[in-house]
Amino acid sequence: MSVQFDLIIKDRRVTFSVILVLICICPFTFLYFKSLKPPTNHEKCNTLATPERERFKRSRYFKSTAEWTSTKELEFYKELYFKLQNLEEHSDTLPTARRAFETLLSQALEDSAKVSGGNLLSIKHFDKKKLAHFLQSEQDDVTNQYHGYITRRRAGGAREILKDRQAAGDWLREIAPVKLVDGAWLGHLNTIKMPFSLRQIVKQTWQVFTEELGNGNSDQHHVKIFEDLLETFEPDLPAPTTKAILHPRYRLGSLKYWRAAVAQLLVSLFPQDFLPEILGFNMHFEALQLDTLQAAKELPEVGLNPSYFLLHISIDNSHSGHAAMAMEVVSDYIEHVAKTEGEAAAEVAWKRVQAGYVFSEWQFQKGNQVTNILDHLNDDSHDRLESKVLAIFGSKIQAAHRLHCGSRVKIGKRSLADWLDPEAFSSEEWQRDFIRCLSVCEPWIYQGDSQRSKLVREIQWGGRMYGSFTKSELEALELWINSLGSDRTPFYCSFIQPTASPATQQPNRSDTDSPDHFEIISGSENLQTADLPLHGTPTKCPGDLTTNLNLPILLPLWFTQCCLFESFLYAPGRTSDKIGCAVIRFLRAQSGFETEDLLVTGTDEPSITENGGIVEFGLEIILRASLPVPQDLQGLLSLWPSEFAAKMLALSSSPNRNFGTLLGISMAFLELQELVSEYSISGLLCPKSSERLASLVRRQYQCLQVCLQEIPAGDSRRVDFHHGYKLAKKEVERCSNTKV
Numbered sequence: 001m002s003v004q005f006d007l008i009i010k011d012r013r014v015t016f017s018v019i020l021v022l023i024c025i026c027p028f029t030f031l032y033f034k035s036l037k038p039p040t041n042h043e044k045c046n047t048l049a050t051p052e053r054e055r056f057k058r059s060r061y062f063k064s065t066a067e068w069t070s071t072k073e074l075e076f077y078k079e080l081y082f083k084l085q086n087l088e089e090h091s092d093t094l095p096t097a098r099r100a101f102e103t104l105l106s107q108a109l110e111d112s113a114k115v116s117g118g119n120l121l122s123i124k125h126f127d128k129k130k131l132a133h134f135l136q137s138e139q140d141d142v143t144n145q146y147h148g149y150i151t152r153r154r155a156g157g158a159r160e161i162l163k164d165r166q167a168a169g170d171w172l173r174e175i176a177p178v179k180l181v182d183g184a185w186l187g188h189l190n191t192i193k194m195p196f197s198l199r200q201i202v203k204q205t206w207q208v209f210t211e212e213l214g215n216g217n218s219d220q221h222h223v224k225i226f227e228d229l230l231e232t233f234e235p236d237l238p239a240p241t242t243k244a245i246l247h248p249r250y251r252l253g254s255l256k257y258w259r260a261a262v263a264q265l266l267v268s269l270f271p272q273d274f275l276p277e278i279l280g281f282n283m284h285f286e287a288l289q290l291d292t293l294q295a296a297k298e299l300p301e302v303g304l305n306p307s308y309f310l311l312h313i314s315i316d317n318s319h320s321g322h323a324a325m326a327m328e329v330v331s332d333y334i335e336h337v338a339k340t341e342g343e344a345a346a347e348v349a350w351k352r353v354q355a356g357y358v359f360s361e362w363q364f365q366k367g368n369q370v371t372n373i374l375d376h377l378n379d380d381s382h383d384r385l386e387s388k389v390l391a392i393f394g395s396k397i398q399a400a401h402r403l404h405c406g407s408r409v410k411i412g413k414r415s416l417a418d419w420l421d422p423e424a425f426s427s428e429e430w431q432r433d434f435i436r437c438l439s440v441c442e443p444w445i446y447q448g449d450s451q452r453s454k455l456v457r458e459i460q461w462g463g464r465m466y467g468s469f470t471k472s473e474l475e476a477l478e479l480w481i482n483s484l485g486s487d488r489t490p491f492y493c494s495f496i497q498p499t500a501s502p503a504t505q506q507p508n509r510s511d512t513d514s515p516d517h518f519e520i521i522s523g524s525e526n527l528q529t530a531d532l533p534l535h536g537t538p539t540k541c542p543g544d545l546t547t548n549l550n551l552p553i554l555l556p557l558w559f560t561q562c563c564l565f566e567s568f569l570y571a572p573g574r575t576s577d578k579i580g581c582a583v584i585r586f587l588r589a590q591s592g593f594e595t596e597d598l599l600v601t602g603t604d605e606p607s608i609t610e611n612g613g614i615v616e617f618g619l620e621i622i623l624r625a626s627l628p629v630p631q632d633l634q635g636l637l638s639l640w641p642s643e644f645a646a647k648m649l650a651l652s653s654s655p656n657r658n659f660g661t662l663l664g665i666s667m668a669f670l671e672l673q674e675l676v677s678e679y680s681i682s683g684l685l686c687p688k689s690s691e692r693l694a695s696l697v698r699r700q701y702q703c704l705q706v707c708l709q710e711i712p713a714g715d716s717r718r719v720d721f722h723h724g725y726k727l728a729k730k731e732v733e734r735c736s737n738t739k740v
Contacts, residue, residue, distance in 0.1 A: 070255055070370050077258040078246045081177065084265040085241045085571035088654040094269070095432070096377060101266040103376045104259075105277070106492040108362035109355055113495070120357050126350040128331045135327060139288050139318055146293045153297075161291060162298040169233035170251075176230060177253040177261035179308070180240035180573055182222040183212030185281050185360075187570035188268040190591065192562040192615070195632045198275070199615055201336060203591060204329045205282060208322050211315065213575050215596045216585035224576040225308045232304065240573035255370070260363040267359065268570075273436075276349050279330050280356025286322040288313065351496045385480040390431050392473050397422045411444070412437030439484055440493070447484035447493065456481065549679060551625060554672070554735040556642035558618045559633055561669045562590055563648060564662045568655040579710050586666075586703035589696050590614045614673075617693055620685055621676070644731045660717030664724025667704050672732045673697045 083090035084097060112119055123130050149160065162168040186209035194202055214220030223240070230237060238244035245252065253261075267274070267281045296309040316322045330353055338346035397420055409416045411434070419437075424430050439445055446452045458465045459474050469477070568583050569575055575584060585596060592613030612620070622629055630636040637645060648665065651658045676684060677693045685693065711717045 069374075070368070073370050073374055074255045074258055076374060077255070077262045080262050081181075081258060081265065082241075082243050082246060084262070084269070085181070085573065087570070088657055091653075097266055097269055099377055100262075100373060101269065101274075102492065103373050104263065104266070104371065105355060105359050107371055107373075108359045108366075109495050110491040111362060111366075112358045113491075119361070120354050123354075125347065126334050126353075131327065131330070135283075135287065135318065135323070139323075142288050142290050142293070145290050149290075149294060150297075159298045159301060161294050162302055165302040165304070168299065168302045168304055172230055172233065173251050174253050175257050176226075177257045178264065179226040180223055180245075181261050181264050181571070182226065183209050183572045184264040184570070185267045185278065185285060186212070187265075187572065188567075189271050189275075189278060190587070191271060191566050192559060192633050193272060194275075196615065196619060197340065197631070198333075198336070201329055201333050202275075203613075204325060204332070205279065206591065207593070208282065208286065208325055209569075210584055210588055210593075211322070213569065213572060213584050214581070216581040216588065217596065218576050218578070218581050221572075221576040221581070222308070222311070223572045225311065227576075229305055229308055241571050255368045256364070256366065259366070259371075263359065263363050267356065274352075274356075276333065276352035277356035277359065279326070279333055280353035280358075281360045282356075283323075283326040283330055283353070284357045284360035286316050286326045288316060288318070288323065348496050355492060355495065385476065385483055386435055388476050389480045390435055392469070392476060393420070393434075394425060394431070396468070397425050411441050445481055445484070448482055450478035450481040453481050548736055549684070550735055551621070551627070552640045553642070553731075554676075555618065555622065555627075556637055556640045556645040557669070557672065557731055557735065558621070558676070559615060559636055560642070560645040560648050561666070561672075562614050563652040564666050565652070565655060567652055568659075574656075577710075579707050582703045582706035582710075586700055586707075589699040589703065592616065592692075592696070595699065612689060612692070613696070617676070617685060617689055620689055624684060644727075658720070660711070660715075660720025661724035661727075663704060663707055663717070664721040664726075665728040666700070667721075668725050668728030668732055670697050670701055670704070671729070672735060673700075675732070675736060 080093070080097065080100065083093045087093075112121060120134060123134060153159075162171060186205060189209065190202055190206040210216070212222050214222065214224070218224055227237065227240075234250055237250060264285075268278050271278060292309050292312050296306045296313060299306040299309065314321070318324050318327075334346050334350055334353070337349040411419055414437075418424070419434050425434070439447065444453060444455045450456050456474070456478060457463055459469045459477070460466060565583050565587055568580075569587070574580060588596070590613055592611040594611065619629065628639060630639055651661060651665075655662060673693060674697055677690050677697065684690075708718075708721065711721070
């Protein structure tokens with residue numbers, strides 16, 4: 001029975017239950033007396049364990065943070081993997097791709113420089129014998145490890161990378177991202193925009209690339225062979241160029257291999273700027289690897305086809321295969337630079353080759369460790385300054401137009417007047433090239449030191465550009481220059497600087513010296529006959545020969561036609577079908593390669609460098625006609641401008657979207673090649689070149705016919721084909737007074 005009592009609060013009677021009050025008081029009383037009791041042994045243990053629990057919580061936090069960072073980086077590489085194989089739809093990713101490449105390249109160099117000896121960086125100055133010895137030592141190390149592996153296996157040891165068939169599937173999935181872009185590190189290399197003097201060096205390397213693509217034979221296509229192997233475990237695997245392949249359901253790869261795959265796609269993306277790095281990367285990537293040897297041994301033991309790995313053991317051999325070709329190309333390139341630009345330039349070129357080699361090597365040494373690439377890419381402070389500087393220069397273009405035409409100052413390979421041409425400067429690509437070349441143009445710019453930079457001093461009082469820039473504009477320039485040394489691949493930039501030695505030291509120049517000769521490493525200003533891969537000393541063609549040919553119209557079309565399908569191959573996974581293989585054979589014919597054989601071409605076969613292609617025939621025409629020889633396509637189009645040549649270059653940047661149109665243009669230009677071959681009877685080309693050109697025309701025609709036959713009736717590409725053919729046909733007819 002409960003006890004109640006009443007209270008009167010402000011004239012109101014309130015009734016309380018004693019039981020209710022006791023219920024409220026009891027818990028507090030219990031807690032109070034419990035606090036007075038000494039702790040039990042169990043409670044003492046928990047009290048003492050508190051720091052350990054906190055450390056455990058922190059370790060779990062850091063582990064989860066590391067996993068989160070790793071996941072973010074993995075997703076970044078996956079997205080970049082897709083976009084770099086679909087650049088037509090994602091051209092806006094190029095600035096990010098360039099920064100990613102430069103950041104990873106610098107980190108690879110910095111990590112490798114910490115290792116004392118034992119790597120390629122130990123060869124301070126290029127020496128072919130030392131390089132050959134180093135590469136042989138690297139191979140000996142691999143083969144010695146393989147010998148030890150075979151010894152263990154013969155003694156009853158277990159398989160070391162493929163425990164069973166399921167483990168084999170897991171391993172093949174892990175490495176898949178790299179194998180599905182096999183060859184991509186050379187995918188952007190063979191472009192018509194490369195300097196003509198480098199054609200033969202690039203051609204040797206491009207031979208390696210087309211062999212990675214089976215030389216236009218689907219059965220020998222490396223990506224196709226790996227896809228067939230992987231199909232055992234993933235029968236519905238999407239094409240490597242699609243976004244579907246990124247889905248986690250396919251369980252493809254780890255951070256290590258996604259990063260390595262993206263590295264392949266990045267390294268050849270800017271061939272005009274990073275050719276030595278590409279050659280160095282190629283030299284390491286084509287070297288023999290231990291896991292390749294082990295996989296070739298263990299795959300048959302679990303009932304799988306080892307063809308992909310056996311192929312890379314044989315085709316990459318160091319006697320006449322890709323490894324040997326890669327070393328020869330590096331040697332030829334360094335010798336070329338030394339001959340045309342001097343020993344100091346050759347020293348820088350060698351360091352850049354080393355950087356490319358280290359970059360390839362580092363991809364696999366780094367393993368699954370995360371890098372700081374996302375921090376670098378997210379830090380856009382430098383990009384904002386760069387954009388502001390470009391806006392400053394852009395705003396002054398019209399006011400300064402033609403005022404610098406008397407200046408001989410060079411920034412990179414162009415004069416200041418050329419850089420500041422209003423029409424050219426409207427291009428974003430032109431602006432990127434300008435700011436990049438300006439940022440390394442000493443003494444005008446010393447990275448990280450605006451007060452030492454001549455550009456800043458010339459803008460201030462007493463300088464020749466005083467009054468041209470406002471105070472706020474000068475401050476922006478200074479901030480930009482000071483930012484160059486801090487967050488823009490500092491290690492790479494410092495690494496490739498030439499060292500001061502009697503053989504390579506440049507003459508000292510004071511700040512008051514004439515700036516006319518300041519120039520970044522560049523090629524010769526004009527090609528000489530000896531630099532061209534012709535079949536003999538060209539003789540001048542008869543004076544009346546060109547009366548029926550309009551060479552100023554013909555020449556820009558002749559050279560530019562080589563651009564039409566050159567971008568079609570940069571994603572190897574898109575080139576294994578009939579159309580892709582036909583395009584490969586078409587481009588090989590244009591480059592002057594022999595008819596494809598089931599056997600590969602080795603270093604002992606002179607056909608790679610001796611047989612000319614479309615570009616070489618064009619240079620022969622120029623020399624025989626006693627015309628000025630341009631250094632590259634840009635120089636040629638400056639001499640002989642052509643709206644249709646510019647149109648072809650624009651169309652070729654989207655080879656998949658414009659495939660039908662490009663096919664039609666290419667077919668029409670075969671008629672131009674026939675025209676030149678026929679006129680060569682009178683001396684436009686030597687007889688051997690004329691005969692060879694006629695042969696190449698027939699091979700190209702066969703390849704284009706295959707492409708056309710693969711396009712079904714009603715496909716819009718057939719309509720585009722006829723449109724492209726009619727457009728080009730009109731241009732071809734303009735080259736001659738007689739209609740074709």
